[in-house]
Amino acid sequence: KGRPRQDGGPLGAQLLGRRLGAPIGTQRVLGGDGDVPILTTKDNIVSQPAKILNFLRKQKYNADYELSARQGADTLAYIALLEEKLLPAVLHTFWVENDNYFTVTKPWFASRIPFPLSLILPGRMSKGALNRILLTRGEPPLYHLREVEAQIYRDAKECLNLLSHRLGTSQFFFGDxxxxxxxxxxxxxxxxxxxxxxxxxxxxxxxQLSNLCRFCDDILNSYFRHSLGDG
Incomplete structure (x- = not known):
């Protein structure tokens, strides 16, 4: 509870749910992470994106059944790359960078959880994000936070470049x-x-990576059109 997400986020789980016709909705969880994806079946209620994706596979909701063994291996490799190279900078952008945290992340997050947790949990999430970044990146020779920040943003930009190159002109990473x-x-x-x-x-x-922006826009328009809003 209170730990920054590190598994692709709720939008990823909702995308596969909508793509496969699985019963995933959103639910406001008191004392939890605010609006999170919830998969409800006759016998189960599953939350957290990674757990939902694993549950879907076990229930034969498999978005990867047409992938080759090589593509399956590439999937695991790129997911590991995202979590190692992109996640620290995303956490920093949302939860550690002061201007972003105090003007965007904290107010948005606090508005979705009840008082007095709204006064406590955002700060806990911010500290958790910073601790995770320092735990994975704050080792010699990167002793200072400024050096760590510079490195994680270099890594993240390199990761985005690799994703852009891999996607190329395709609509999706594998198939249509x-x-x-x-x-x-x-x-x-x-x-x-x-x-x-x-x-x-x-x-x-x-x-600056137009194909990744187009990738996001296409998915938002195809799978989230009716739920797009200002919030």
Whole structure:
């Protein structure tokens, strides 16, 4: 509870749910992460994006059944790359960068959880994000936070470049329908692409990669058109 997401985010789980016709909705969880994806079946209620994706596979809702063994291996490799190279900078952008945190992330998050948790949980999430970044990146020779920040943004931009190169002119990463990799990439990129931040270092780099922006727009228009709003 209170731990920053690290599994592709709720949009990724909702994308696969809509793509496969699985019963995923959103639910406001008191004391939890605010609006999170919830999969409800006759016998189960499953939350958290990664757990939902695993549950869908076990229930034969498999977006990857047409992938080759090589493509399946590539999926795992790119997901690992996202979590190692892109996630730290995304966490920093949302939860550690002061201007973004105090003007965007904290007010949005606090508005979705009840008082007095709204006074406590955003700060806990911010500290958790910083601790995760320092735990994975704050080792020699990167002793200082400023050095860590510079490195994680270099890594993230390199990761975005690799994703852009891999996607090329294709609509999705494999074939003509979203797969698990598309869900993970979309879950990371869509919030970064759409949220209006005061500090936009990583966002600016993403917006220079037109195929990744088109990828996000196509999925939003195809699978989230009726739920797009200002919130």
């Amino acid at each position: 329908m979203p797969s698990t990799l598309d869900a993970y990439v979309f879950g990371f990129l869509a919030p970064l692409y759409k949220v209006r931040f005061p500090k936009v270092q990583l966002q600016e780099h993403l917006k």
